[in-house]
Amino acid sequence: MDDFGVYVVLGVNDAPLNANGSAQFSVAVPPSSQQVVMFSRGRWGDRICVNAELNDADRVPITIGKLTPYNRYERFPGPGHVQENTSSRNAKGDMMDPDLTLSMKEYTPESTMAPSPVREGKRKRGQTGEEDEEENRGKENTCPNEVASFSENSTPLRKVRGQTRGGQTRLFLQGEGQGGTALTPQNTPPQRGKGRQAKTPTTQTAPLVNPSGRWGQSLCPIDPQTAILIGGQGSRMQFCKDPMWKLCTEDMSWVPAETLAEGPTPEARIGHTATYDPDSKRIFVFGGSKNKKWFNDVHILDTQSWKWSTVEAQGKVPPLAYHSCSMFRGELFVLGGVFPRPHPEPDGCSDSLYIFDPHLSIWYQPIVTGDRPAPRSGHSACVIQGKIYVFGGWDTPLCFNDMYMLDLGLMEFSSVQTNGSPPSPRSWHGCVLLSDSTFVVHGGYNGNQALNDTFTFNTDTNTWTELVHPQLSVPRAGHSIITMALANQNLSFKDDGNERNSDRTPKTLLVFGGGDNEGNFYSDLTTLTVAELLDQN
Structure with a gap:
């Protein structure tokens, strides 16, 4: 040495x-x-x-x-x-x-144990935890897809000042008077068939070494070493007081990140999207909701300078939550989502497509032809070979398991006739691209319970294939699912001096957080190789 x-x-x-x-x-x-x-x-x-x-x-x-x-x-x-x-x-x-x-x-590169405790960064917006709790008390984060109410039993991660047992929280809420089951945050999901995980007491002074349990967050990879976690909501309808974390994938450790970036951070929210542009190396955060407040703002995090900025955009886009956002040729394609309506009308779902051009800072609606999907929210969208594949979602009381494709060259929608046994209707599932022709759908919520099944879809054959993997056996919804080519793997090969990704690049699937509709919010991080999933096709 x-x-x-x-x-x-x-x-x-x-x-x-x-x-x-x-x-x-x-x-x-x-x-x-x-x-x-x-x-x-x-x-x-x-x-x-x-x-x-x-x-x-x-x-x-x-x-x-x-x-x-x-x-x-x-x-x-x-x-x-x-x-x-x-x-x-x-x-x-x-x-x-x-x-x-x-x-x-x-340290052991293969280890996923948490690092030594670190002190949670101070809030930048000048608002204390008590003020957040007072603001949230008695309010609801409602959307037409939400179905059941929950109550908190314990808080094994940390105890928030002023928090008491028996406070009400709503993970999925359809309307007043709905019954439900208890929901408590947990670091790790209980093993199926082994009962609930034992609750261990904690102290108020114990700092967080990983994010608190949450759902409705975004997890955005920015390079082989790093992913950024933004937002989310935990027990008792409390918006996470640790809203931003950096995941270091070389040892799977978390670092509080809210105070690492300069500029105004986005207000706490759920149901938003965070989309990374590899060309400009910026994260675009759009939309979401907080209690009865809805957002249509665009926040940009420059991952080179670590500065936040807010876009003063031209054009109009409604406040949206639980929409999908896809990056294609430097533009953001926002589809569907929930938008607020004046009381007493229920909030509605959108079937509209909006495009944001970051170079001009302008929103516009393109002319789209073909068979447009029905209004929905909580759906998924994947960009494959110049096409956006849209699956599932919800528009009360309907839950979907249909598939639509938007040709980005022709700007034409079409219904996809699929082969094989498709996933059951669901929303708030996880979906991510595995290869140039395959994406995976995992978990979600069907209006009654969280799901734990996993499917891949091959766009060359339009075929669904169900997969069974022990690490994907826990029911969850509102979770994050991403793939990354980790830094301790062979990431790329050289071609005439230029580094580029290859289909042979080994990738890892990461699943974080979510809720199970049976008493748990999660902050666990599940990892498995993409090759394991593709080998089952």
Whole structure:
């Protein structure tokens, strides 16, 4: 390890600082520093990682990044971006520069155990947890697809100040007076056939090392090492007070991320979409709802500069939640979803298509022909070979399992006549592309219960195939499902010096969160290789 070194750059004109192979290295960071760059040089050991921690105002270390053999470069905002969290004073009241501490630790790349506890970042919007709870008390996040009400029994993740047993929450709600079963947040789903998971007591001071249980969130991959979790709602209808996390896939650990980015973060919400554009390296967050408030705003997170911005868009798009959003040739295609109507009319579902052009910051509605799908929400949409495949969804009291295809060249809808046994009608299922001709549908809600079945659809043959996998046996709905080519796998091959993805690239399926309609919100992360699913076709 003599030739191994970790370096830190605190400013544009500063020379790199060398940790000199120390097990722990600390340096004072000037408050004016806008960005910190950390990188390594030399030969890595097989079981080493380097954690970067920045002290907050209480001199409590907050983990803000890490280096591993698979992620040897990291950059993150300096105190100039998060000074309210990192500046502190000495005994005389003088301002002190925050300390950046680098510590080398052993880790196993295959391990999925949580890292050491980290302190949850402070809220940026100036609103306390008590204010959030007061705002939510007595309100409902209603939409026409919601079916059953739930009550909280316990909170094994953490206890929120002011939270009591027996408070009401609604995961899926159709109307007043609906009965339901108990719903409590859990880190890990109970094993089927083994009864409920034992509840372990927690203390109020225990910090979160992974996201709280939730549904209705978005999980957006941005590179082989990173996915970003945004939003969601947990027990007692409380919107998550830990709304943004960064998933580091080299060791499957979570880092609180709300305070890592500069600019106004999106207001707490569920039923929104977060779509990543690999060309501009930006995440587009659109729509969603919070209690009786609906959104049609567009927020952009630049993953290079880690800055949030709000779009002042031209054109009109209604407030929508539980819609689908697909990226094609740099534009966002928003289809369906729930929109609010004035009381006493029930909220309605849309069959409209809206397109957002980020280059012009404008919304427009294209001329679409063909057999348009019925209005719906909670459906899924996958882009395959210049076509958007739309499956399932709900428009009270109907639940769908039909398939439609939008040809993006002709802008023409058509109904897809499928082969094989299709999934039963459902909404709020997970859907993601597995290959150039196959996508997977997992779980969902049929109006009565959460589902645990899994199907693949082949667009070359228009054939459904049911799969059975032990890691996909827990019923859940409102969860997130993505695929990633992880950094510790063979990600790509070189062709004339240009790196490009290959069908031979090994990918991993990740399933996060959701609820089961039987008393649980989840914050577990399930992983399995895409090859395992494709081999069953």
